[in-house]
Amino acid sequence: MSAYILRRLLYAIPILIGVNLITFLLFFVVNSPDDMARMQLGDKRVTQEAIDTWKAEHGYDKPLLFNADAGGLGTVTETIFFDKSLKLFAFDFGQSDSGRDIGFDIRQRMWPSLAIAIPTLLVGLAISVSYALMIVFFRATYIDFGSVVLLVAMMSISGLFYIIGGQFLIGKLFHLVPISGYDTGLEALKFLILPVVVGVVAGIGSSTRLYRTFFLEEINRDYVRTARAKGLRERVVLFRHVLRNALIPILTGVVAVLPLLFMGALIIESFFGVPGLGSYTIDAINRQDFSIVRAMVFLGSVLYIIGLLMTDISYTLVDPRVRLS
């Protein structure tokens, strides 16, 4: 087991290097630091001095890959690639373009993101699994048909409308909870309700439909027929046999997204004014803060790879038929 994990971890390294190279190409080669400076200074007729000062302030004044002026090891280390890209591997994100420490910001903003993402995931999972189970219990009836139509309709609505609608109905019309904002400690609870509800409702359509197909796949298996043949009631068959086996793909799917919860929900956070990592990213995109976007790209990739690894491991834990190789 540990040898397998180690091998998978080693396998992650070339992928991270690849991600790093892609971001480096995107941010520094496609457009030179000069272009970025001109964009940030926002004027057509920017003097070369202004560009140079901006570059020096933000540490973009070094050569891209190879520094001939610095001797010895400096030829490699005194470069933008080393400074801005390789340091990401040590989770040293450096400073944002507005001068804040990105690592500190990420550690701060992680918690509000998790406070929304975890309840959304758990409540959504509970609702979707039970609803899907109910549909399967009543399969081939009007309840099944009506539910599927409802789910497809729910899937066809853009997530933006759930947010806008939720904000409008619950926040503005009924004045139940504040529309947006955030607070520390337990006070945060009242700000969390609405984003969580919206996140859950927006996700029900696609996840319930997916879980329904998982259940339906299991229900035609031999062991289900055996269970029925030995006289078990449909309810028992569903809960004791089908549910347990269908949970394998459901849970491994959930495990894959667990690490990404840190990244937060981009749109929901920025709509509801929650100071999480999602709104951090959105703000950075809007302010065109390249350092933050670069850091988040790298962080997201790391978390994604951890997710892949966790999925593989969890498969072997819940399904003894799968062997690590």
Place this chain on the structure above:
Amino acid sequence: MPIILITDTLIFLLIAVGIGFGVYAARHEHLRGPWLQVGRSSVGVAALVVILFYVGIGLLDSLHFHPRIEPVVPVAALTSTPTQADAEVDAAEQTATARAQQINGRDEDAPTYSTQIISVLDLWLSGLRERQEKTFSAPFATQLFVKEAIEQPDGSVVRGYPRLEHGGTHLGDPSRRGVDIALRGLFGMLTGLIVWVALMAILIAVLALRWRQSFNESAQAIWRGETEFPWRVGLITLALMLVLSFVAAELAAKYHILGTDKVGEDVFYQSLKSIRTGLVIGTLTTLVMLPAAVILGIMAGYFGGRTDDVIQYLYTTLNSIPGVLLIAAAILMLQVYMTNHADQFQSLVERADLRLLFLCIILGVTSWTGLCRLLRGESLKLREADYVQAARSLGVRHSTVISRHILPNVLHIVMITLVLDFSGLVLAEAVLSYVNIGVDPTMNSWGNMINSARLELARDPVVWWSLAAAFMFMFTLVLAANLLADVVRDAFDPRLRSAT
């Protein structure tokens, strides 16, 4: 003077590919069978009719041209014959570009073309496009939504809601509006029904000829739903769409049926224009990524070994970057490039078009991995199939094996992916536009409509119509696409077919 934008070219290429593929599929049983099954499903047919309406509008909106400006001196225009006009296109273009700096400049010489790029749809809806109000007005309103100082005939100034410049101006007395709307709506409905009856008669006549039955027998068979294909459902959907469009057209001639936005532009017109953007994103993205995904996926599965490793590494790397962030990074870079090379783009439309294409490409880069992985798995299986082994042992070249044996057997996966991805991409556009990394802000799109309308929700009373319009148009398209995708998947995926 026609002008072909890059996305237009790709759209027509897509249609050509689609037709070519249709001909190919019709000749091969393993592809024709599932499609016939799609045609036999009533949900599939209804969804197809709705999608065809959208596609029709999108296509009209894809034929772009520079409108001709009526010359100030009419004599010059009269003397120039069409052939001369052709010869003068170059000259006109030069004047057009020269005029880019001084818009509204007077033109001296004969046929000149505006630098503005419009589409056939714009021409068709020129009434809607040109009837701009000052600012917000509610659907079917005769007055502006906000109070303004109105000068009375006697010179005094009163604060009130001024009449609209275009919406409902034909009414002498605004209180008669309800009756007028009902009458016009009824008239539109009747025209729609007449057109529908005419279309239905032609269809039944054609079908009767094919079935070698009398007209009445065919009509009865269709009406009782006894036909192999659910013509009845198709016809009912068609009736619904025709009546809706004719009522809308009739009313839109005199009112702003979905209101106007902040700068007074008709929301109905914006919604119609947004259709093309949605369709382009939904289809071109898949088209753009298709060659890479197909070639790499098949190569990885078929050759295996080192090739497989490299390709798997490639798509795992790309996949591990969160999609939104990769798009954001790429679009930010495009923006930097565009600000620094502003002179490369002749007009706003071309610039917006390039951004749309770029968005499609980058969306494709983030979404091709799924298809690639599916194709890899399938060709991995096919590689071991007896007929592939036989072909190999007979000395057939790899390229021939792939094109003759592997590719035709994975085509259904490509098709399912294309249909399945469509609705997700249309929805993604709205979200991306909200984050300002979607299509160009000057381009009409549902995402941009939502984005600008969102800020107006804080007003009291609420400005809801832009949101409602975007919701309605998007929901209809995405719902139809989702329903169609379900039917297509059921038809092509034998494993699921047995499960349900």
